[in-house]
Amino acid sequence: MTDFSATRALFDLPPDLIYLDGNSLGPLPKAxxxxxxxxxxxxxxxxxxxxxxxxxxxxxxxxxxxxxxxxxxxxxxxxxxxxxxxxxxxxxxxxxxxxxxxxxxxxxxxxxxxxxxxxxxxxxxxxxxxxxxxxxxxxxxxxxxxxxxxxxxxxxxxxxxxxxxxxxxxxxxxxxxxxxxxxxxxxxxxxxxxxxxxxxxxxxxxxxxxxxxxxxxxxxxxxxxxxxxxxxxxxxxxxxxxxxxxxxxxxxxxxxxxxxxxxxxxxxxxxxxxxxxxxxxDTVDMATLRQESLRLTDRFIAGVEAACPELEVVTPREHDRRGSQVSFRHPEGYAAMQALIARGVVGDFRAPDIMRFGVTPLFIDEADIDRAITIIGAVMNERLYDAPLYRTRSAVT
Amino acid sequence: MTDFSATRALFDLPPDLIYLDGNSLGPLPKAxxxxxxxxxxxxxxxxxxxxxxxxxxxxxxxxxxxxxxxxxxxxxxxxxxxxxxxxxxxxxxxxxxxxxxxxxxxxxxxxxxxxxxxxxxxxxxxxxxxxxxxxxxxxxxxxxxxxxxxxxxxxxxxxxxxxxxxxxxxxxxxxxxxxxxxxxxxxxxxxxxxxxxxxxxxxxxxxxxxxxxxxxxxxxxxxxxxxxxxxxxxxxxxxxxxxxxxxxxxxxxxxxxxxxxxxxxxxxxxxxxxxxxxxxxDTVDMATLRQESLRLTDRFIAGVEAACPELEVVTPREHDRRGSQVSFRHPEGYAAMQALIARGVVGDFRAPDIMRFGVTPLFIDEADIDRAITIIGAVMNERLYDAPLYRTRSAVT
Known part of the structure; x- marks a missing residue:
């Protein structure tokens, strides 16, 4: 068994950030x-x-x-x-x-x-x-x-x-x-x-x-x-x-x-x-990790779908047909992701319209998932992404 | 112009070590x-x-x-x-x-x-x-x-x-x-x-x-x-x-x-x-570096040759025909290099019989060269390398 509150304590993460991009670049291990x-x-x-x-x-x-x-x-x-x-x-x-x-x-x-x-x-x-x-x-x-x-x-x-x-x-x-x-x-x-x-x-x-x-x-x-x-x-x-x-x-x-x-x-x-x-x-049991990953991704998918029906889930729902990330499709995906990042929910965007979120139990827990769902709901439903600021493309997207 | 006492101060070198192996692995810059x-x-x-x-x-x-x-x-x-x-x-x-x-x-x-x-x-x-x-x-x-x-x-x-x-x-x-x-x-x-x-x-x-x-x-x-x-x-x-x-x-x-x-x-x-x-x-002028490298290598070649005639210089003497290292040939080269390292003069050995010394003015000065010559002379002339300890080959030579 793996205690994920213990693994979370092993990472140096900025406060108030929900880092759902460990599938792109993992965070700094404190050691x-x-x-x-x-x-x-x-x-x-x-x-x-x-x-x-x-x-x-x-x-x-x-x-x-x-x-x-x-x-x-x-x-x-x-x-x-x-x-x-x-x-x-x-x-x-x-x-x-x-x-x-x-x-x-x-x-x-x-x-x-x-x-x-x-x-x-x-x-x-x-x-x-x-x-x-x-x-x-x-x-x-x-x-x-x-x-x-x-x-x-x-x-x-x-x-x-x-x-x-x-x-x-x-x-x-x-x-x-x-x-x-x-x-x-x-x-x-x-x-x-x-x-x-x-x-x-x-x-x-x-x-x-x-x-x-x-x-x-x-x-x-x-x-x-x-x-x-x-x-x-x-x-x-x-x-x-x-x-x-x-x-x-x-x-x-x-x-x-x-x-x-x-x-x-x-x-x-x-x-x-x-x-x-x-x-x-070395402290992680992979079966426990998978169990937690599926629990969190299920929760994330259900929560985001309930909060914003306009986000189309492109990740397969069946457990054995997916990894540990959840992706959604949205025509305003780029701007939406920028707006989310500005509010402390970090995922990333992949052209042409994919919003990607990595769910990594080593440092992401249920409270993070719930808070991310709330913020994603607000950004999408209140169209908070609809600002020129969020449409400017950076060199590396 | 480059002040090499200033560049030397920028490296973290163990005390009492004459590191003539910067041609293999340079030392740690303090910054x-x-x-x-x-x-x-x-x-x-x-x-x-x-x-x-x-x-x-x-x-x-x-x-x-x-x-x-x-x-x-x-x-x-x-x-x-x-x-x-x-x-x-x-x-x-x-x-x-x-x-x-x-x-x-x-x-x-x-x-x-x-x-x-x-x-x-x-x-x-x-x-x-x-x-x-x-x-x-x-x-x-x-x-x-x-x-x-x-x-x-x-x-x-x-x-x-x-x-x-x-x-x-x-x-x-x-x-x-x-x-x-x-x-x-x-x-x-x-x-x-x-x-x-x-x-x-x-x-x-x-x-x-x-x-x-x-x-x-x-x-x-x-x-x-x-x-x-x-x-x-x-x-x-x-x-x-x-x-x-x-x-x-x-x-x-x-x-x-x-x-x-x-x-x-x-x-x-x-x-x-x-x-x-x-x-x-960024602080180094390459022409000055070369001048100093040639001055030090000339001094090293002359000093080692005078101190131990049995070491055969294999590096060309003409300035334009060599880099910034000096190599000697000796049948007991491996053991001799181990004996030198044990006495704080670090060069390296390349099979079958080459003793290599890198002369790097950024952190090697005339006093180092002179001390290295004295120690090389002692090790070779007194056959200090003639001990089983120095003949044991390590994994990486």
Whole structure:
């Protein structure tokens, strides 16, 4: 069991703010600045180059990977941290394509996060344009899984709608036709229990700055199923994926298992923040988290619907078909979200008309949900968003 | 002019340590922990998702890129920070190969840092194995520049020997035969004045954790010459290299100029440390730095040679043929370096027999050099390294 009033106390949140955007950028864990200062002063400052050995910097990508691995149901020793999610998607895709040399199609859906699609486009270009990135509607993915496919590249939880794909089902279908699976867990890791191991995922990757709360631009992670760990060829064959990085050999030899998915020097300072963020997660039971997330999102959906019928719920209502965010559609969504933010309810907007709210039990409770509903009701019903101030678009929306 | 006693005061160095390893990992700038705490508490903690706009996180990779750009002679607006050096080398290589579709050879030398070679190997593999990575001895590079080449991939200053290639000369020769140039500045940026613009470099990249002192695993940078900025196709086409990242378009459109070399979400916390590290550099005149570096390295070479004739100098003596490190060869190099470290003289060892010392005027002065010479003399002449303790290899050497 997890005591969520205890986890809430572990975050530094501005007073009077209802932060429903932890699905975009998680808040600051209270312990993170001290952990960072320790990494800077006691490790970097005092140990200097010796930190690679004395502070264990070199091993952190795997150690932290395993702590994330617990949250996503990965077998120990098969998850590693580094780079950005786009880079990790690229590595997974390139490995899949190489493992299915006679197949030419990568399947994804129109709800996938664009960077995943861009990386696939770029890879296909590099491979000579002989492959096809086939995009179908999210609801059509299952039927589109055919023997043409090298791999499916699917984000489990849709960044706009919060709709959740059925990982075990799609994975089983992909395997039945001989295709591999890549699961992007950007909106899953820390949002709900994931079972990459039991679910049969071949590759999975995600970021750590959303539900995992490791800070803006925190590094990504990648999981490779044990059965592929020694076979998946690393596309970005950097020295830290080499079997013996410090032998400085002239030719690349892939490292053991997940190590080969490492590329360059680990981002030690960013890993210190991730370390502190994962300390919070080490106290969390994922089943309890899910229960609380569903209780709060049910309450939020019902409350907002009752308060403002003009907001169309686009997130599926069925529990097993959604993640931990709730999205609504409204033609004035952009201005409405600005008006909400001005009143201390922070969600975000995704073009063309989606208002997104992340519900994160680690620091959001029932009182927050109820207060958010009241404020959303007032902003929508009294058209408080109808002011030029709220219509000015900022650079990053 | 630069006052190096003033810059020295800007670093937090352990007392009684002569740190001659700033060419591997620079020391902690005193201002960095406070800058980091500000980024964590005042930006991430207080602004949360609003930090992307309010704190300008999204623009930092270019702003910091330009501050590095001054140190390497780049035209403003053509350097960007992100990822690791291996990733940036990959991007530069992929762009070159695409710009020279009728050419099949990438030239590098056996003194290059292995990760650069590994990334080239991996790229060639992905491109179908039709290209060749041709390795020649460093001294043979110039003669090996022929019309077969798509690009030369050269690290300006050799990580083991400190030997420096002649960038303008090799670049001119490459251009004369229609080849492009990629300069790895890992051991150049912050070590000596570099002129990528006037020198004609097509692409350049480097890391920020060595001479630039931005911390362990700090992000890399890449420069693309203005004449290629709008034509170089980005190999790793992530969303932040897109022309309109927040339009979430289904297909990739390369961003303007250097922006297209961005891949994923910027590492904001790591950038805060880099920002503080570059504050020191903003006070430094590169010509003065070089003058002082040469004065100190000359003194170091002469002193060590006089004190211990058995240490063979492998760094070229001519000023224009070396960077800011001095390397010696000795069969007992590993143990000798451990013995030196135990006595407060920190350099490092590179297999099979190289003892490396970085001479970094920002925080190393004449008194340090003289004391280091005395200790090196004692360790070598009295064979103080001849103890089992010093022969045990650590994981990271």
């Amino acid at each position: 993170a600045p001290a952990r960072m200062e320790q990494a800077m002063r006691e490790e970097w400052g005092a140990m200097l180059i010796g930190g690679w050995n004395k502070a264990g910097w070199m091993e952190q990508p795997r150690a932290l990977g395993d702590r994330i691995g617990r949250l996503i149901g990965a077998e120990p020793g098969h998850t590693v941290v580094g780079d950005t999610l786009s880079i990790k998607v690229f590595q997974a895709l390139a490995a899949c394509v190489e493992m299915r040399p006679d197949r030419r199609v990568i399947l994804s859906d129109t709800g996938n996060f664009p960077s995943d699609l861009y990386m696939a486009e770029g890879l296909i270009r590099m491979l000579g344009g002989r492959h096809e990135l086939r995009l179908v509607d999210p609801e059509a993915v299952e039927d589109a899984i055919t023997e043409e496919l090298a791999a499916i590249l699917i984000t489990e939880v849709d960044y706009r709608t919060g709709r959740r794909h059925d990982m075990p089902r799609l994975t089983a279908k992909a395997h039945a036709v001989g295709a591999l699976t890549i699961w992007d867990l950007a909106h899953s890791a820390g949002a709900l229990p994931v079972e990459v191991g039991r679910g049969g995922a071949d590759f999975a990757c995600g970021c750590t700055y959303k539900y995992l709360n490791a800070g803006p631009g925190a590094p990504a992670f990648i999981y490779v199923a044990p059965r592929h760990a020694g076979r998946a060829v690393p596309a970005l064959s950097g020295w830290l994926g080499h079997r013996a990085p410090f032998a400085f050999e002239p030719s690349y030899r892939a490292g053991d298992g997940i190590d080969r998915m490492r590329v360059g020097t680990p981002p030690v300072l960013a890993l210190a923040a991730l370390d502190a963020a994962l300390d919070v997660w | 960095a922990p406070a800058r980091m705490e500000q980024a964590m508490r005042e930006e991430w903690g207080a602004m949360l998702i609003g930090g992307w706009n309010k704190a300008g996180w999204m623009e930092q990779p270019r702003a910091l890129g330009d501050r590095i750009g001054r140190l390497i002679g780049a035209e403003p607006g053509h350097t960007v920070v992100g990822d690791t050096l291996s990733i940036k080398v990959f991007q530069a290589l992929a762009a070159c190969v695409e710009m020279r579709p009728d050419r099949r050879v990438i030239l590098s030398d056996t003194g290059n840092f292995p990760s650069d070679l590994y990334m080239a190997e991996g790229l060639i593999r992905m491109l179908g194995g039709r290209h060749e990575l041709r390795l020649v001895d460093p001294e043979a590079v110039e003669d090996a520049i022929t019309e077969e080449l798509a690009a030369i991939l050269i690290t300006e200053v050799d990580y083991r020997t400190g030997r420096r290639h002649d960038m303008p000369r090799l670049t001119a020769k490459a251009h004369a035969v229609g080849a492009l140039t990629i300069w790895d500045l890992a051991h150049s940026a912050g070590a000596l004045p570099v002129e990528v613009g006037r020198g004609g470099a097509d692409f350049a990249c480097g890391c920020t954790y060595k001479y630039l002192n931005a911390g362990p695993g700090a992000p890399a940078f890449i420069y693309v010459a203005p004449r290629h900025a709008g034509r170089a196709v980005p190999a790793l086409s992530g969303w932040l290299g897109h022309r309109a990242p927040f339009a979430f378009e289904p297909s990739y459109r390369a961003g303007d100029g250097i922006d297209r070399m961005r891949v994923g979400t910027p590492p904001v916390l790591a950038l805060a440390a880099l920002d503080a590290a570059l504050d020191v550099w």
